[in-house]
Amino acid sequence: xxxxxxxxxxxxxxxxxxxxxxxxxxxxxxxxxxxxxxxxxxxxxxxxxxxxxxxxxxxxxxxxxxxxxxxxxxxxxxxxxxxxxxxxxxxxxxxx
Numbered sequence: 001x002x003x004x005x006x007x008x009x010x011x012x013x014x015x016x017x018x019x020x021x022x023x024x025x026x027x028x029x030x031x032x033x034x035x036x037x038x039x040x041x042x043x044x045x046x047x048x049x050x051x052x053x054x055x056x057x058x059x060x061x062x063x064x065x066x067x068x069x070x071x072x073x074x075x076x077x078x079x080x081x082x083x084x085x086x087x088x089x090x091x092x093x094x095x096x
Contacts, residue, residue: 007037008037008040008041008044011027011030011031011037011041012041012044012045012048014030015027015030015041015045016045016048023045027041027042
């Protein structure tokens with residue numbers, strides 16, 4: 001007997017191939033009254049639909065404002081025995 005997750009995974013894999021306008025009826029037949037299975041499959045399918053356009057929107061308008069605050073704050077003139085003269089580089093992990 002397959003595990004519950006395998007059952008859910010199979011249902012989602014099959015349902016994704018069904019056109020949206022036919023999917024509800026197909027799921028009703030496939031789940032055969034198992035409301036727990038139906039709820040799990042519906043939840044995953046809804047997440048898949050919501051995520052379809054996730055990477056189509058740029059975060060650039062938002063990132064600039066967030067990064068401005070972080071990198072434009074005044075750096076201390078000294079840190080311990082060291083004096084900060086200037087920024088020498090930026091990267092994905094921070095500012096040097």
